[in-house]
Amino acid sequence: MNNLLIIFTCILSVAFIFNLLWASSSPSISANWAPNKPHPVVISNFTPNIENIKKVEVKEKKVDGGLIPPTFADLPAPQLQWEQMASAPVARLDGFAIQIKNLFYVFAGYGTIDVVHSHVDVYNFTDDTWVDRFDMPKEMANSHLGMATDGRYIYAISGQCGPQCRGPTAQNFVLDTETKKWNSLPPLPAPRYAPATQLWRGRLHVMGGSKENRHTPGVDHWSLAVKNGKALEKEWLSETPIPRGGPHRACAALDDGIIVIGGQEGDFMAKPGSPIFKCSRRHEVVYTDVYKLDAEMKWKVLPPMPKPDSHIESSWVIVNNSIIIVGGTTEKHPVTRRMILVGEVFQFHLDTEKWSVIGKLPFRCKTTLAAFWEGWLYFTSGQRDKGPDNPQPRKVIGEMWRTKLS
Numbered sequence: 036m037n038n039l040l041i042i043f044t045c046i047l048s049v050a051f052i053f054n055l056l057w058a059s060s061s062p063s064i065s066a067n068w069a070p071n072k073p074h075p076v077v078i079s080n081f082t083p084n085i086e087n088i089k090k091v092e093v094k095e096k097k098v099d100g101g102l103i104p105p106t107f108a109d110l111p112a113p114q115l116q117w118e119q120m121a122s123a124p125v126a127r128l129d130g131f132a133i134q135i136k137n138l139f140y141v142f143a144g145y146g147t148i149d150v151v152h153s154h155v156d157v158y159n160f161t162d163d164t165w166v167d168r169f170d171m172p173k174e175m176a177n178s179h180l181g182m183a184t185d186g187r188y189i190y191a192i193s194g195q196c197g198p199q200c201r202g203p204t205a206q207n208f209v210l211d212t213e214t215k216k217w218n219s220l221p222p223l224p225a226p227r228y229a230p231a232t233q234l235w236r237g238r239l240h241v242m243g244g245s246k247e248n249r250h251t252p253g254v255d256h257w258s259l260a261v262k263n264g265k266a267l268e269k270e271w272l273s274e275t276p277i278p279r280g281g282p283h284r285a286c287a288a289l290d291d292g293i294i295v296i297g298g299q300e301g302d303f304m305a306k307p308g309s310p311i312f313k314c315s316r317r318h319e320v321v322y323t324d325v326y327k328l329d330a331e332m333k334w335k336v337l338p339p340m341p342k343p344d345s346h347i348e349s350s351w352v353i354v355n356n357s358i359i360i361v362g363g364t365t366e367k368h369p370v371t372r373r374m375i376l377v378g379e380v381f382q383f384h385l386d387t388e389k390w391s392v393i394g395k396l397p398f399r400c401k402t403t404l405a406a407f408w409e410g411w412l413y414f415t416s417g418q419r420d421k422g423p424d425n426p427q428p429r430k431v432i433g434e435m436w437r438t439k440l441s
Contacts, residue, residue, distance in 0.1 A: 115394035123433035132404035151177035181232030188264035229282030252280030
């Protein structure tokens with residue numbers, strides 16, 4: 036009996052040692068392994084850290100035999116040397132900015148989705164400092180404005196009043212930048228969100244934008260004669276409608292016409308029945324369209340942008356007979372359908388009507404506020420990406436950056 040017990044004990048010992056050796060040479064299995072979790076996309080020649088993997092959360096999906104990276108739609112572009120300047124007093128999204136000589140007037144915007152600004156910050160390029168702040172009229176829109184200037188007076192058109200996805204206003208105002216006094220202008224025939232706006236040949240032109248529900252694109256085109264900050268007419272005149280409606284476009288006035296660039300159809304809408312007008316996502320189409328209004332008030336189609344781009348209404352400057360556009364948003368990611376920010380700097384040559392990509396921002400960013408002074412391209416504010424490997428929007432910023440253009 037004792038011999039049997041000894042033999043049995045030896046067998047158990049050998050089995051235990053064998054099992055221990057096998058386990059130590061086999062791959063370990065995590066106790067919290069979740070087979071149904073989405074796998075992060077693996078990008079060639081890139082090693083993301085754990086934090087990046089958690090943020091991306093893009094499911095693998097093969098398209099044309101390969102994986103779609105989270106940096107969908109980035110275009111090759113040379114690197115620019117960016118220098119960070121003094122940040123704006125507040126972070127802002129969907130604000131607007133107007134440059135008059137060495138002064139940069141930055142208006143309104145969201146601080147967060149629930150907080151909006153109702154003041155103007157002023158930056159002096161000569162001193163590289165923020166030098167002033169003053170209030171806007173209480174009735175003036177807080178975001179999605181249209182703006183234009185004659186070099187002294189700044190015309191502020193329509194836009195959204197309040198946070199989240201509240202309604203638009205038809206009221207318009209004009210600022211005398213020398214006295215810092217505000218006056219009103221005749222209201223638009225209908226409210227608009229982010230209409231393309233410019234002053235050309237003595238008339239203030241307001242085109243497109245989104246209609247009262249914030250989503251439906253408007254094609255209306257109205258104009259009003261103005262001079263020295265005053266309206267010369269009591270009502271807006273209906274002009275030739277823009278070929279394609281929508282908000283968030285760049286709009287530049289030239290000697291021979293007005294150019295309207297990019298934009299989108301559709302936008303977030305207020306959730307039905309929400310007491311705070313909570314924003315609710317809707318289908319959007321971002322486009323590359325470029326149109327020019329000529330002296331005969333006819334629209335001409337110009338060569339399209341290198342890729343779809345929106346949220347660029349104050350993201351442009353005119354330099355050496357060209358239009359430079361900084362950042363924006365492009366079409367949604369084909370897998371996640373998430374918003375994708377733009378990090379490229381585009382240039383449209385007015386003489387040849389050709390586009391080029393001349394550089395990249397320090398990060399992707401939408402609703403940037405751009406300016407140009409003594410060879411330096413500046414931008415401030417907007418909403419930046421989650422990181423180099425994730426082009427989705429994240430933090431609203433007030434940072435100011437500049438780069439020297441040759």
